[in-house]
Amino acid sequence: MRKWGFLAAALGLTLAACGGGTTTNTTADGEAAPAGGGRLDVVKGRGQLICGVDGGIPGFSFVDESGAYTGLDVDICKAVAAAVLGDAEAVEYRRLDSTERFTALSGGEVDMLSRNTTWTISRDTSVGLEFAPTTFFDGQGMMVRTDSGIADLEDFAGKAVCVETGTTTELNLTDQMRQLGVDFEPVVFQDADAAYAAYDEGRCEGMTSDKSQLVARRSTLPNPDEHTLLEVTMSKEPLGPVTTNNDSSWYDVVKWVTYGLIQAEEFGITSENIATFEATENPDIARFLGKEGTLGTDMGLPNDFMVKVITQVGNYGEVFERNVGADSEFGLERDQNALWSEGGLMYSPPFR
Amino acid sequence: MAHDSGSKTFDVKAMLRDERFWKIAFQVITLIVVLLLLSFFLGNLNRNLIQQGRAFGFSFLRNPAGFSIGESLIQYRPNDPYWQALMVGLGNTLTLVVGGIVLTTLLGVVAGVASFSKNWLLQKLSRLYVGLVQNIPLLLQLFFWYFAIFGALPRPEAQIGVLGLAFLNNRGVYIPWASSALLAILGIAATVGAAIAALYLWRWRTKIRIETGVGGRPQSIALAVVGLAWLAIITVGMNWTIPQGIEGGGVTGGLRLSREYVAALTALVFYTSAFVAEIVRAGIQSVSKGQWEAARTLGLNAGMVMRLVVFPQALRVIIPPMNSQYMNLTKNSSLAFAIAFPEIYSIATTTYNQTGRPVEVFVVMMATYLTLCLVITVVMNQFNRSVQFKER
Numbered sequence: 001m002r003k004w005g006f007l008a009a010a011l012g013l014t015l016a017a018c019g020g021g022t023t024t025n026t027t028a029d030g031e032a033a034p035a036g037g038g039r040l041d042v043v044k045g046r047g048q049l050i051c052g053v054d055g056g057i058p059g060f061s062f063v064d065e066s067g068a069y070t071g072l073d074v075d076i077c078k079a080v081a082a083a084v085l086g087d088a089e090a091v092e093y094r095r096l097d098s099t100e101r102f103t104a105l106s107g108g109e110v111d112m113l114s115r116n117t118t119w120t121i122s123r124d125t126s127v128g129l130e131f132a133p134t135t136f137f138d139g140q141g142m143m144v145r146t147d148s149g150i151a152d153l154e155d156f157a158g159k160a161v162c163v164e165t166g167t168t169t170e171l172n173l174t175d176q177m178r179q180l181g182v183d184f185e186p187v188v189f190q191d192a193d194a195a196y197a198a199y200d201e202g203r204c205e206g207m208t209s210d211k212s213q214l215v216a217r218r219s220t221l222p223n224p225d226e227h228t229l230l231e232v233t234m235s236k237e238p239l240g241p242v243t244t245n246n247d248s249s250w251y252d253v254v255k256w257v258t259y260g261l262i263q264a265e266e267f268g269i270t271s272e273n274i275a276t277f278e279a280t281e282n283p284d285i286a287r288f289l290g291k292e293g294t295l296g297t298d299m300g301l302p303n304d305f306m307v308k309v310i311t312q313v314g315n316y317g318e319v320f321e322r323n324v325g326a327d328s329e330f331g332l333e334r335d336q337n338a339l340w341s342e343g344g345l346m347y348s349p350p351f352r
Numbered sequence: 353m354a355h356d357s358g359s360k361t362f363d364v365k366a367m368l369r370d371e372r373f374w375k376i377a378f379q380v381i382t383l384i385v386v387l388l389l390l391s392f393f394l395g396n397l398n399r400n401l402i403q404q405g406r407a408f409g410f411s412f413l414r415n416p417a418g419f420s421i422g423e424s425l426i427q428y429r430p431n432d433p434y435w436q437a438l439m440v441g442l443g444n445t446l447t448l449v450v451g452g453i454v455l456t457t458l459l460g461v462v463a464g465v466a467s468f469s470k471n472w473l474l475q476k477l478s479r480l481y482v483g484l485v486q487n488i489p490l491l492l493q494l495f496f497w498y499f500a501i502f503g504a505l506p507r508p509e510a511q512i513g514v515l516g517l518a519f520l521n522n523r524g525v526y527i528p529w530a531s532s533a534l535l536a537i538l539g540i541a542a543t544v545g546a547a548i549a550a551l552y553l554w555r556w557r558t559k560i561r562i563e564t565g566v567g568g569r570p571q572s573i574a575l576a577v578v579g580l581a582w583l584a585i586i587t588v589g590m591n592w593t594i595p596q597g598i599e600g601g602g603v604t605g606g607l608r609l610s611r612e613y614v615a616a617l618t619a620l621v622f623y624t625s626a627f628v629a630e631i632v633r634a635g636i637q638s639v640s641k642g643q644w645e646a647a648r649t650l651g652l653n654a655g656m657v658m659r660l661v662v663f664p665q666a667l668r669v670i671i672p673p674m675n676s677q678y679m680n681l682t683k684n685s686s687l688a689f690a691i692a693f694p695e696i697y698s699i700a701t702t703t704y705n706q707t708g709r710p711v712e713v714f715v716v717m718m719a720t721y722l723t724l725c726l727v728i729t730v731v732m733n734q735f736n737r738s739v740q741f742k743e744r
Contacts, residue, residue, distance in 0.1 A: 099701045103710050106404055126412075127708025128404040158602070160422075160523065165698065166705030174420040174430045186420045187612070189692045190701065194495075198692065201503050202522055203611065245404045 039243070039250035040084070040300050043111055048090045051077035052110035055095035056192055059216045059324040060116060060136075069093050072323040073114040076135055076241050076258065079313045080112065083257045083305040088312035098166040099190055102127055106244050112254055113242040116213060118168040130251045132241040133258045135316075137336040137345050139233035140169050141211035143218065146228045148205055153180055153232060160185040162195045162204035172235040173208050196221070210237045215330055252299055256351075260306045263288060263348040264315035266339055271314040274307065288351045295351060316346060397711065410716075412707050413438075419702055421694045423610050434703050441699030442720060448616055448685045448695060449724065453678050455621045460628025460677075465658065467633050478629065485626040491687055493623055498615040498691040505611075508601030519595050519603045525614050526595035529607030539590050546582035550575060616688035616695075624681045631673045635666035667739045675732035679725045686721075696720060 043049055053061035053073055061071040069091075078088040094110050101117065104110050106128060117123075119131040142161075144150045150159075153176060163170050165188045177184050187204050189195035199207040200221055207214065211229060218224045241258060243251045264270075267285055269277055277285055286292040290303035297303050313319065320337060321327045338344025367373050401408060413435040420430045425443035428436060466478040485493070503522060506512060511521035519526040530536040557571035595606030639662045647661040689698035697717065704713035 099705050102705065102708060106400075106708075122706070123708070126406075128406050129708075162692075165702045170702070171418050171706070174418060177420070178430060184420075186422050187692045188419075188422065188694060188698065188702070190689055190698070194690065194692070197499065198503075201499070202507050203503070 038247040039111055040253055043084055043250075047085060048092055049077060049081040049084065049112070050092045050094060050110045051080075052094050052096045052101055052104055052113040052115055053077065054097075054115045054192070055093065057116065057213050057216045058219055059328060059330050060212070061093075061114070070323065072136060072319055073116065075313050075319045075323065076114040076261075077112070079261055079309045079319075080241075080254055080257050082308045082312045083260075083301055084253060086302065086308050088308075097191055098164050101166075102129065105129070105242065108244075111243075111250070115242075116210060116239050117242050118210075119238045119240060120168060128245040130243045130245055130247075132243065132251070132255045133262070133348075134238040134240040134345075135258060135261075136212060136239045138210040138212050138237040138239055140172050140208060140235040140237055141214050142230040142232060142234070143199075143207045143209075143214045143227050144205060144230060146226055150205060150230070152230060153177065153234075154182060156184045156206060157182050158184070159205040160187050160203065161206040161208055162187045162189065162199040163208050164188075164192050164195050165190050167209070168235065168237065169209050176234050192217075208234070210239065212239075212324065212332065215332070216324075219329060249300060253301060256299065257305070257309060259348040260288075260309060260351070261313075261316040261319065262339070262346045263351055264306065264310050265317040265346075266341065266348065269310055269315060270318055271310055271312075274310050284351070401711070406708070408711065410712055412709055412712070413716075415707070417703070418706065421699065422692075423613070423694060434707070437699050437703065438696060438716065441694060441696035444613075444693065445685055445695040445697075445724075448613065448620065448688060448693070449682050451617055452620045452624065452681050452685065455617070456624045456628055456677070456681060457674075459621060459625040461632050463625060463629035464632025464636070465663075467629065468636060468658075470654070482626045482629050485622055486630070490619065490623050490684055491690060494616065494619045494687055494691050497619045497622075498611070501618075502611045502615045508603075511597060511601065511603070513597060517594060518606075519597055521601075521603075522611060524608050524610045526603045526606045526608050528592050528594045531591040531593045535590055539586060542582060542585045542589075546578050549578050553578065610693075612688070612691055612693035615691055616685070616693045620681055620684060620688075623684070624677055627677050627680075628674065631670055631677065632666070635668075635670035636662055638669045639665045664739075668741070671732065671736045671739060675729060675736075678728050678732065682724050682728060683721060 051074075053069065053071075055061050055063065055069070057071070057073075059071055061069060061073040064070050074093070077091050077093070081091045082088040094104065096104050096110070096113070096115060101113055101115055102123075105113050112132075114135075116136075117131075119134060123129050124131055142153065150156065156177070161173060161184055163173055163186055170186070170188065173186065187195075187198065189198065196207065196217055198204060209217070211233070214229055218227050218229075221227060241254050243254050267288065269285070269289075274289075277289060280286055280289070280291070283292060287295060289307050290296050290305065294303060296305045299305075302308070314322070317339075320334065324330050324332045325334065334342070334344060336345045338346065340347040398408070414433050416431045417434045417437040418430055419437070421428055421437065421440050423444065424440045425447065426436075426440060428440045463478050463481060466474050467482075469475045469478070505520050505522045508521045508523060511519050513519050517528055530539055553571050553575045557568040557575070560571065561568045593605040595603045595608075597603055636658075643661055643665065644657060647657040652660065685695060686697035688695050689701065692698075700713050700717045704710040707713075
C-alpha cells in the first residue's frame with residue numbers, strides 16, 4: 001500500500017512537470033503572466049511595484065533616518081506606482097549592486113530598475129534592456145584627495161584607481177587611460193561601499209564614478225572637505241529607469257510616466273498648485289490631466305494617472321530640487337537637467 | 353491455473369508482487385522525473401531567452417573585453433577578447449589556490465600537531481586559533497584582513513622596510529624575486545625537483561641501513577650534492593632583484609604581491625588551516641595509545657614518536673578529508689572578488705555584466721571550478737593509495 005502511495009506521488013509530480021512545461025512567461029517569482037498582458041498586469045495583480053534601486057547613494061536612493069527610501073531614483077519608482085496603482089507608497093524596494101541589476105531585471109525579480117543606470121547601445125541591444133527617458137544627465141568624474149597633488153588624468157601614471165565593477169565607468173576609465181597612454185592600476189570592487197572604503201583609507205589615489213554619485217558619496221566620507229573632483233568629464237552618463245525587452249506595454253507606462261514628470265514642469269503644474277488646474281481651459285493640460293480624451297486608459301492606466309503622480313510625487317523640477325538641487329544638502333545646479341526651454345536637455349514629446 | 357512453469361503466459365499479478373520489478377520500476381520513474389524536470393527548466397530558460405531576443409551561444413567570448421585588470425600572470429591588454437580576460441582570471445585563481453594549498457598544509461599540520469604539545473602555551477594557542485577562526489564566516493575574515501590588517505599598513509610615503517630586503521605598505525608587499533619570469537619558473541622547478549630527489553635518496557639510504565645495518569655512504573654523498581646544487585641555483589642562478597624604496601614613496605624592483613592577493617591568501621590559509629588542524633588532530637587521536645607507548649618503550653623521544661610512528665599511521669585517516677578541504681579552499685577562493693582580487697569569478701561577473709550573458713558565463717565558471725576540483729581529487733586519490741596499508 002505504501003509503495004502505491006509513493007508511486008502515485010511520483011506520477012503526480014511527473015504530470016505537474018509536464019503541465020508546467022506548457023506554461024509560458026513563467027517569471028522567477030513563479031508568477032505566470034497572462035498572455036499579452038505582461039508586466040503591467042503582474043504589477044496590478046500584485047498591488048505593489050517592485051523597484052530595483054542602489055540604496056547607497058544619498059540624493060538618488062538612500063534610506064533616511066526614519067527608515068524610508070528617499071531620492072531622485074526612488075521618486076521615479078513612486079511616480080510609476082502612483083500612476084499604475086494610485087499609491088506612491090505601494091513600492092517594494094530591492095537593493096541591487098551593479099552586477100546583479102540586469103539579471104534581477106531580466107529574471108523578473110524586479111519590475112523596473114531606477115538605479116543610476118547609464119543608457120548605452122550594447123545594454124539596449126545585446127543585454128536586452130529598454131531605457132526609459134533619462135532622468136539625470138551626468139558625466140563621469142574622478143575624485144582625489146585635495147592634498148594628493150593630482151590635477152588631471154595624466155598624473156595617474158603608476159597610481160591606483162578604485163572603481164565599481166559592471167559599470168560603464170569601468171570601461172570609460174580604461175578607454176580614457178588607453179587614449180592618454182597612462183599606465184594605471186585598476187582596483188575593481190563589486191560592492192560600492194567597499195570601493196569607497198578602500199579609497200578613503202588610501203588604497204587608491206582616485207575614485208571614479210558618475211559625478212553626481214561622487215558628490216553624493218563624498219558627503220558620507222568621514223572628512224568630505226579633504227576630497228575634490230577633478231575638472232575632467234570622461235564620458236556622457238545619461239541615467240534613467242530601465243525595463244526589460246519585448247514588453248512594450250509596460251515599457252510605455254514607465255516611459256510616459258517619466259515624460260509626464262517633465263511635461264508637468266513644462267506646464268507649470270506642481271503638487272501645490274494642481275488644484276487650480278481643475279477647471280482648466282487649456283486643452284493640452286486637460287488632456288494631460290485626463291479631463292479630456294483617453295490618453296491614460298489607452299495605456300491601461302486610470303485616465304487621471306498624471307494627477308495622482310503630480311499630487312503624490314510632484315513634477316520633475318520639484319523632484320530634482322528636493323533630492324539633489326537647491327533644497328538638498330548637495331545644491332546641484334540644474335545645468336543639463338533643466339527644461340529644454342531653459343537651455344537644458346529635459347524635453348517631453350507631446351501628450352496628444 | 354497457469355502455474356505451469358513451462359507456460360509463456362505473462363502473469364501481471366506475479367510481476368506486481370515481485371520485488372525485483374519494483375526496484376527497477378522506481379529507478380525508471382525517478383530517472384523520468386529528473387529528466388522531465390531538467391527539460392522543463394531548460395525549456396523555460398530557452399523560452400525566456402528567446403522572448404528577450406537573446407540566443408544561447410559562446411561566440412561573444414571572441415569580442416574585445418574593454419576593461420582593464422589590475423594584476424595578471426599573462427600578457428593582457430584591454431582590447432584582448434573576453435576569453436583571454438577569463439584566462440587572466442584563471443591564472444590569478446591558480447596562484448591563489450596553489451599558494452593556499454601549500455601554506456594551508458604547513459600551517460594546518462603544525463597547528464594540529466601543536467594541540468598535542470606538552471608546552472601549555474603552544475597547546476592553548478592552537479586550541480584558541482581553531483576555535484576562533486573556525487566559527488567566523490570567511491567573508492568577514494577576508495574583509496578583516498583586507499581592511500583592518502593590511503589596510504592599517506602605512507601609505508607608500510611612510511612604508512615599512514624589513515631588513516632592506518622587503519617592503520610593506522597599504523598597496524601590497526614587495527619581496528626579492530628572480531629577475532625574470534623564466535628564471536623564477538626554473539627556480540621553482542629546481543626546488544621541487546631537488547625535494548623529490550632528496551626524498552627518494554633518503555628512503556633508499558634508510559632502506560639500505562635497515563637491511564644491512566651499515567652503509568648508505570654513497571647515498572649520503574648524493575644527498576649532499578643535490579643540496580649543494582640546489583643552493584647554488586637558488587643563490588647565484590636566480591639573479592635576485594631586491595626591492596628598492598623610492599624617495600617620497602613607492603618601490604622598484606623585486607616582486608610586488610598586491611594587497612588584494614596577500615589579504616585573500618592570508619584569509620584563506622588561516623580559515624582552511626583551522627579545519628585542517630582539526631583533521632590532523634582527529635587523525636593523530638585515531639592512532640591507538642599502544643602505538644605511542646610501544647614507541648616510547650623503544651626509547652624514542654617525543655618528536656621521533658610523532659614523526660616515525662604516529663604521524664605515518666595518522667596519514668591514512670588524514671588524507672581523505674584533506675581532499676575536501678583543498679576543494680573547499682579552491683571554491684572559497686571565489687570570495688576574494690569581494691576584496692577586489694581579480695580572480696576568475698570577479699572577471700566572470702564583469703564579463704556577464706558587460707555582455708548580458710549570465711547563463712553562458714556561469715556555464716564556463718561551473719566547468720572551470722569543476723575541473724579544478726576534479727584535478728585535486730585525482731591527485732589526492734593517488735596520494736591516498738600510496739599511504740594506505742600495503743597487504744603483504
